[in-house]
Amino acid sequence: MIREASGAELAPGREVPAGGEVRVAQVATVRERDRFIRFQEEVYRGDPWFVPPLLMERHEFLDPARNPFFRHADVALFLATRREEVVGRIAAVEDRNFNAFHGGRTGYFGLYESVDDPAVAEALFGAARAWARRRGLASLIGPMNLSTNYEAGLLVEGFESSPAILMPYNPPWYARLFEGCGLAKAKDLLAFSRSSHDPVPERFVRVAEKIRNHQGIRVRSLDLRRFGEEVERIKAVYNSAWEKNWGFVPMTDAEFDKLARDLKPLVRPELCLVAEDQGEPVAFSLTVPDVNQALKRVGGRLTTWGIPVGLARLLYWQRRIDEVRLIALGVKEGYRRRGLDAVLILDTIRRTRDLGYRGGEVSWTLEDNDLVNRAIEAVGCRRTKRYRVYETALD
């Protein structure tokens, strides 16, 4: 569909314009989705920090028949072209679960990539806005790839390293393009990191141990042999734990199960902790080896000219990962503000060190979640990256 083009409409059989006109068309076929996905490689060619996602994984992620996210969300992918060449891409999303949860009529944009050209950005946002307006949405937030349960935010500080697993990365100029298109900051997300060499401050250890003993909390590892049941337990805590947070949207069972299935091969049970009170799970933390370290060596493909070189590399480097990311930590309603998070963090740090990891990232947190941010800094984490979620009203 070429209707939202910045220039004239595409009449049937019309010649491709000779000038630099940017055209935006909605992705209609698998073939075009393939171009949408592959365009990313071009943007980051030569970028030392970029971690190319696996091509096939992206296809699966954007396949409405395979990704359960699409059961409660409508997604339109747009490709911007100039003289037949792809110069940008964007997704527009209506997540019905988000709007049912928060009320209001908010849409997302996401999966943004483009060359450094305001005209391209303008055309892409024009298409996303028009799409959202047609559905009666009142505003857009993003980037969401494709919701806060996946990757969210635009990297605005901390460009000097690769992103951790399931964290976004982008060229620094995107912020300028976004702001040029009238987007304004909605919220910042923070990432912290920590080296295993740094000792945990004495005071923190004392406090955490006291909480553990006083409350009779037992921390145990995930039982991989009962993976299904464990997932159910964590799901219950997860969906009750985040309720009031900005941007949060509960995961459906199908989404949670898919995420669990995707993460299962990466998981080290020693790093997935469940805190129990009298045998009842009341909090959990999820830390996984930062597979991006291995993925970076693979270049997005499991095979080279048909030979599974990438797969071999992935398996080889996967065993040499030396960093982790603490992805999620949730405490059940009724157990909050009792310091359970401190216990889980302390145990995670100890186990990470004992397993021989060099360190890791804690991400992400809301910039204004002072309680959590202060606790993270109290164990010796440094703030390393800042991601920005933008918003724009639709008239």
Place this chain on the structure above:
Amino acid sequence: MRDLFDKCASWKEVQVVKLAGRYPYYRVIDETDGTEVVVDGKRLIMACSNNYLGLANDPRVREAAAEAARTWGASTCGSRLLNGTLRLHDELDRRLARFLGKEAAVVFPTGFQANVGAIDSLVLRHDLVIADRMVHASLVEGMNASLGRTRRFGHNDVEDLERILAAAEPEAGKLVVVDGVYSMEGDLANLPAIVALKNRYGARLMVDEAHGFGVLGAGGRGAAEHFGVAGEVDLVMATFSKSLGSIGGVIAGRADVVNWIKHKARPLVFSASMTPPMAAAALKALEIIEQEPERRERLWDISERVHRELRAMGFDTEPSVTPIVPIVLGDQVLAFDYWRRLTEAGIFASPVVKPAAEKELVRVVFMATHTDAQIDRALEIFERCGRELGVIPYRRPASRVEVRLARPGVSGFWSSRPEGAAAAGLAGGGSLELGELLGRRDEPLARRLADAAEVVTWRAVNAGPEELRELRELPVRLWRQRRRIAARLLSAGMERVARARAGEERRGEERRGDDRRGEEARP
């Protein structure tokens, strides 16, 4: 010698159904006010009329028809080409063209004739017409009548459509034909994706808006307006026998194309024109549709309520996103049994069986003029009969999937099935398929093979039980396709050889040309 009529005498199916008391067709209606009818002395709620807005029974429309009969007579007794074009027909042509945003329009005696006439006259010997597998019978009739080549693509399967378009002869004129709203199951054509494809391949698009006209889109102009692609539909067809409460059909499009159809469409040229009362009724109804959008609102409200309630009871109304509510039963006997119970309990509905629908169903449509009390009563009957027959549980299920209807302003999906609720445009998803990857003729063969290897490796690495089964069949499939793969490799090689030889050929050409001239000279 066989008598032509033998088959009729020995045809038992209908008699059996009649004897079993389950014959649902050709029922004689003795009285009607639109929303209720009397059949065999019994009052039934009419729940399957296409009189969506109730205009067939609107006093203003009736009066317009009566007035036209008094002024113009009962019939024109002539084709539009000759003595059958009254001021009424001319005005209707022009009003509809304006309403549909097209240069010109021409009115046919029925929608059926409009479809046959348009396709038959436009698609000539070297042309190609491609239709969705579920399009209305009148469009299929048009395809059968035309001299061109005909192809069908899987229902809303835009990848299938693209394959057909890509494989078409470049010289063939191409017409893609779809229903805006599919009349039995109430889902829409995935128009955004279809429009993108027809633009890419330089095809023309015809949309049958029979059930979308007066119902979908902010102005009631149909599914194309709903999706915001009305400007990209080359030929719009609509009938007056649904929302307009009359009978007749229209084709609207570019002026030169409509002019062609006016002179070449045999169902138009060789059939008497719309009767004056029907033309006047349609004109009046069009006026009301433009002035009273609240009727559409009411229709959507009622439909939403019916979908919701039926789903809450445990019925399946997929894939509809429109006022056409399919109560999907998936079994022919069940459909007829349910229909009979509904009739006994006071509802006039219609069973639909294969191949008219993908699964057997009872088709239910309410009208903007039904009262809330009538809907209450009907819903109560649907539930009671459903329980008695065991098609829904006695206790309402704890959860359900909420329906989302294609109301004005709520677009981006064409079906209430999960795949149809996904991105309009990215039709039902689909994964990278080996066949498609290998068939990308514009890419080097080595790259295609590398991509295919990537897909196979990914599947192998991520294989679950289902995929494993599929993978086990892969060698078999590759073996079956061995000729095609070999042929592709061969043709790639031959192409190169051919190119290398091109210069030589050209030189040879002149010599052969001389020879031929020599032959001609020899008598």
